[in-house]
Amino acid sequence: MNKYGTILIVDDNASILTAMRYLLDGTFEQVLTTTQPDDILKLMAQQPIDIVLLDMNFTLGVNNGNEGLFWLRAIRKQHPQTPVVLLTAYADVNLAVKGLKNGAADFITKPWDNDELVHKLKDVLDMQSEIVSLDEMEREHIRRTIDHCHGNLTQAAELLGITRQTLYNKMKRL
Amino acid sequence: MNKYGTILIVDDNASILTAMRYLLDGTFEQVLTTTQPDDILKLMAQQPIDIVLLDMNFTLGVNNGNEGLFWLRAIRKQHPQTPVVLLTAYADVNLAVKGLKNGAADFITKPWDNDELVHKLKDVLDMQSEIVSLDEMEREHIRRTIDHCHGNLTQAAELLGITRQTLYNKMKRL
DNA sequence: GTGAGGTGTCTAATTTTTAGACGTTCTGCA
DNA sequence: TGCAGAACGTCTAAAAATTAGACACCTCAC
Numbered sequence: 216m217n218k219y220g221t222i223l224i225v226d227d228n229a230s231i232l233t234a235m236r237y238l239l240d241g242t243f244e245q246v247l248t249t250t251q252p253d254d255i256l257k258l259m260a261q262q263p264i265d266i267v268l269l270d271m272n273f274t275l276g277v278n279n280g281n282e283g284l285f286w287l288r289a290i291r292k293q294h295p296q297t298p299v300v301l302l303t304a305y306a307d308v309n310l311a312v313k314g315l316k317n318g319a320a321d322f323i324t325k326p327w328d329n330d331e332l333v334h335k336l337k338d339v340l341d342m343q344s345e346i347v348s349l350d351e352m353e354r355e356h357i358r359r360t361i362d363h364c365h366g367n368l369t370q371a372a373e374l375l376g377i378t379r380q381t382l383y384n385k386m387k388r389l
Numbered sequence: 390m391n392k393y394g395t396i397l398i399v400d401d402n403a404s405i406l407t408a409m410r411y412l413l414d415g416t417f418e419q420v421l422t423t424t425q426p427d428d429i430l431k432l433m434a435q436q437p438i439d440i441v442l443l444d445m446n447f448t449l450g451v452n453n454g455n456e457g458l459f460w461l462r463a464i465r466k467q468h469p470q471t472p473v474v475l476l477t478a479y480a481d482v483n484l485a486v487k488g489l490k491n492g493a494a495d496f497i498t499k500p501w502d503n504d505e506l507v508h509k510l511k512d513v514l515d516m517q518s519e520i521v522s523l524d525e526m527e528r529e530h531i532r533r534t535i536d537h538c539h540g541n542l543t544q545a546a547e548l549l550g551i552t553r554q555t556l557y558n559k560m561k562r563l
Numbered sequence: 564g565t566g567a568g569g570t571g572t573c574t575a576a577t578t579t580t581t582a583g584a585c586g587t588t589c590t591g592c593a
Numbered sequence: 594t595g596c597a598g599a600a601c602g603t604c605t606a607a608a609a610a611t612t613a614g615a616c617a618c619c620t621c622a623c
Binding site for chain 2: 263311312348352358363375
């Protein structure tokens with residue numbers, strides 16, 4: 216079975232980290248953990264992290280998840296390509312929704328089901344690893360742009376920063 | 390004040406449609422409404438729709454929102470670029486979350502606040518209208534791909550479907 | 564130490580993009 | 594209805610980018 220790279224787990228409860236490490240050791244090549252959210256960006260700068268599992272309920276400071284959202288945004292800002300999965304209390308769906316709208320890839324409620332957790336993490340990584348060719352990306356973006364301009368090719372070309380003729384070329388090539 | 394194009398509102402309650410039409414007439418150039426979800430794709434095929442406001446609680450058939458999710462998916466499949474905003478019952482956050490994960494742009498709970506509704510719709514449209522140049526999109530995708538390959542340029546070039554030299558060129562041009 | 568794989572650089576041929584021009588068609592508006 | 598501005602479709606020649614292929618160098622695992 217292929218392993219899934221490096222995961223970083225952030226939770227202020229050390230025993231949860233131990234449980235997680237034990238659970239995920241077989242799935243990931245490397246499992247990093249920290250109780251200090253301040254360490255997140257430092258760790259991510261030191262080495263490539265493939266996914267972050269972030270607890271939203273820090274007992275220190277305000278307990279409304281704002282701190283979790285703060286760190287989520289900080290991670291997203293520095294590493295927009297790294298998926299972040301949230302851990303929230305079972306009741307706190309609202310917070311999870313806020314998290315999703317701030318770019319989290321998914322969320323998991325505590326207490327969690329081990330199999331489901333692993334499955335969700337794998338899903339997220341499988342999803343985001345679909346890197347497409349530059350041509351394919353270009354095609355898709357051109358299609359979106361033309362659609363956005365309701366078919367006005369002149370305007371679409373201008374938005375795309377290319378000449379109208381080049382847009383014709385690219386469309387002909389399909 | 391610039392108007393925001395065409396909105397399509399889908400709700401099986403005709404009086405809600407009337408209220409919506411009255412509310413949104415000043416904000417949108419054209420307000421289309423229907424009580425028949427079957428009409429959605431037909432209408433969208435006939436003319437460009439800029440945003441869809443979709444009720445999730447159809448009284449006909451099952452009332453667990455599955456029908457709403459079904460239509461959301463149908464819209465997303467045919468028109469992945471058109472934002473869909475969901476209308477759900479106040480209690481039904483779970484359904485809204487499912488909707489967001491199925492590609493909805495946002496959701497609004499019934500009963501709704503008029504100002505908030507208009508504001509959310511505008512937000513969604515302002516957001517998605519950020520079409521970037523082809524170069525910018527290319528840069529971003531290249532950055533993501535290289536990151537995904539942890540810096541292995543040969544592998545990144547192959548994934549992108551271009552030669553290594555071309556990747557060098559594009560990176561030099563920044 | 565050696566072989567596989569990645570890097571950085573080069574060349575010459577090919578392809579793409581560009582600016583600019585032209586007449587035609589569409590569209591909004593008076 | 595007719596007009597003007599905008600978009601369309603097509604063309605040219607010059608400039609720029611991409612390509613395949615080659616070469617020497619590095620470094621890491623075995």
